[in-house]
Amino acid sequence: MRWLDHREPIPESLRGAVIALGNFDGFHLGHQAVAREAIEWARAEGRPAIIATFDPHPVRLFQPDAPPFRLTTLEQRQELYLAAGATAMLVFHFDAALAGTSAEDFVRVLLAERLGAAGVVTGEDFTFGKGRAGNRARLEQLGREAGIAARAVAPVMDNGAPVSSSRVRDALREGDPQEAARLLTRPFAIRGVVEHGDKRGRDIGYPTANLAIEHYLRPKFGVYAVTGRLLATGEELQGAANIGVRPQFQPPKELLEPYFFDFSGDLYGQEIEVSFHHFLRPEAKFDSLDALVAQIDADCERARALLAGAG
Structure with missing residues (x-):
């Protein structure tokens, strides 16, 4: 084209x-x-x-x-x-x-x-x-x-009002990616190149692919059920992602951090696209890393169920 x-x-x-x-x-x-x-x-x-x-x-x-x-x-x-x-x-x-x-x-x-x-x-x-x-x-x-x-x-027209980019943005800011997807006819997706991070996710058993959010609209910060697409190969992945400032760790830094289920390859330097399907919960700071890991376990279980259509 x-x-x-x-x-x-x-x-x-x-x-x-x-x-x-x-x-x-x-x-x-x-x-x-x-x-x-x-x-x-x-x-x-x-x-x-x-x-x-x-x-x-x-x-x-x-x-x-x-x-x-x-x-x-x-x-x-x-x-x-x-x-x-x-x-x-x-x-x-x-x-x-x-x-x-x-x-x-x-x-x-x-x-x-x-x-x-x-x-x-x-x-x-x-x-x-x-x-x-x-x-x-x-x-x-x-x-x-x-x-x-x-x-x-x-x-x-939709529900008595024109479909507009403002309505899409409002839905994303409110943590409603499904409404945004309905108006877009596809999920909202952030595309970027996977960067090296501080490896905190790997240390707790959940290695993430870190992406800068750059000029994209900031959807409601929190944890989402997501899918990922590797642009080089077209491979599709499922996972859970945190988008926000990582309140558990210092210093605060805006990042999109997807964890892809059942994937063990090296994504550094690859361009991927992460699509937002379901909002799971807001960002939170936990009393301990054990509490954080327990919550991530629950997040991933729920994300799997939602992406499978069972949640």
């Missing part, structure tokens, strides 16, 4: 595409509806289908101190867009220059001249251009002038 940068010339074979235009960080049910409209439109006309995203997220430019909130990395998005049927992923590099681009130039210069778009699909609430001056009606008007057809997709 092609990975395009809006600042670079687009290959001639991808000009005339239909572009799904939005941020599409979580790629939840609402985002999928916009992408599906673009892909079906493109296929009906024999055109390439491109799903666009913005990186860094615009919030990072305007609120650089905002807490981490990303639901996916660009690599994860690329895989999701490919699975949806897109021909390519287009990354709008969001910086001061792009933020200062007028709505008119966004359509005429970027979409029409540089990208050669034949059509664009957005959500009904999509805004663009300097000061968010462009909206759905403005996109349709400017598109007509530039030879670009525009369509908008209504929000996907």
